[in-house]
Amino acid sequence: MLEGSVMTVKLFVITLVLSLPLGLPFALGSNSRILPVKALCRAYVWIFRGTPLLLQLFFFYFFFPLVLGLQISGFAAAVLTYVLNYAAYFAEIYRGGINSIDKGQYEAAHALGLSRRQTMLDIIMPQTMKAILPPVVNEAITLVKDTALASTLPIVELMKATNSAVNGTTSMIPFFCAAAIYLIMTFVLTVLAGRLEKYFKRYDAKEEW
């Protein structure tokens, strides 16, 4: 039990420390003008927010040994899963914060000759802090609960199962099938949410520079 708590705390801290910054490039990328970057970042967020954490956890437990033939510890797989998952959630929070900033701020920055990078780093991002703090804290609280979940899973047992699976006939296909179903459902939701977002932004002028 104690061992479990230590693991939970470790997982929590590592996840938070890595996923908080990792969310940022995905948030910025989601608004990028470079289409492939934007598509990639949106797809990433969609996949990791769109499938259950538990499924992702199992996926990574099995992925390395089955597909890459690599042994990794259950803990490492959990860290990887949680970091990637939480980065996606944080990316969405950041993106929301960035989008809430008045477009006059961008115009003023442009009129003063700031680069896009300077505009984002020094003008827009500092202003988003106030807006994103409450949802980030919310997400951190959820993470506490999610990490507890990982500690209740018998990771050692799982690793054993993985080992036998590598020798046996287990395949990744069920994971992909399950993931696909979730993704289709969340895709519909994402599209609807995107429409709504556009609808509520319909009176915003498009920037042209």
Next chain:
Amino acid sequence: MERETVLEMKNIVKEYEGSEARAVDNVNFSMKKGEIVAIIGPSGSGKSTLLRCINGLNKVTSGEIKLKGDTGMVFQHFNLFPHMTCMENITYAPVKVKKKDRKAAEEKAMELLDLVGLANKKDMYPAQISGGQKQRIAIARALAMEPEIMLFDEATSALDPEITGEVLNVMKKLARAHTTMIVVTHEMGFAREVADRVLFMDHGVIVEEGTPEEIFDNPKSERLKAFLGAMLRA
């Protein structure tokens, strides 16, 4: 001595995406250093769009713009950076964009703060000062980049009538110092007093252009007469 031309616009057309009408329709315009031009016209006539084409906030659909040097812009809603003090608002761009030495930038900022009469507000945040003061800081911020032309888009329209004066006074000071300016305004009195040249725009077109006397005392077109009549009644 012939003054040099700082801005030349040729056959400028602007159509916004998804809109049929031309916001700016074949405008030709040029101005010389030190000139003060006022643009007047009814709402939706394309004044802001024309101004924003000059500094690239809007992309022109067609036409050619020749610009000497940079522009500075003052917005209706100030658009100060709320997380920076007045001093930081003014020095940020000179230091980060022009790579000016911080000390020199701050000295220059102090001069500008004196010019707009707000030296005592330098360490305040925008939320801590009044609308008129915000706009004066915004003017100082634009001037700090030493632009060739200052663009004003209805700099006093968001202010209560009793405090527009403090902003107009700063603009008059700039005019007396021969700052090249384009001023989009609804303040006819200010346009008449300060401008060397007044443009009247309607439906994206410069309908009439002339000295303040020509425009305000001897309007030729029916549209300008109607517009001035409406402004007088307002």
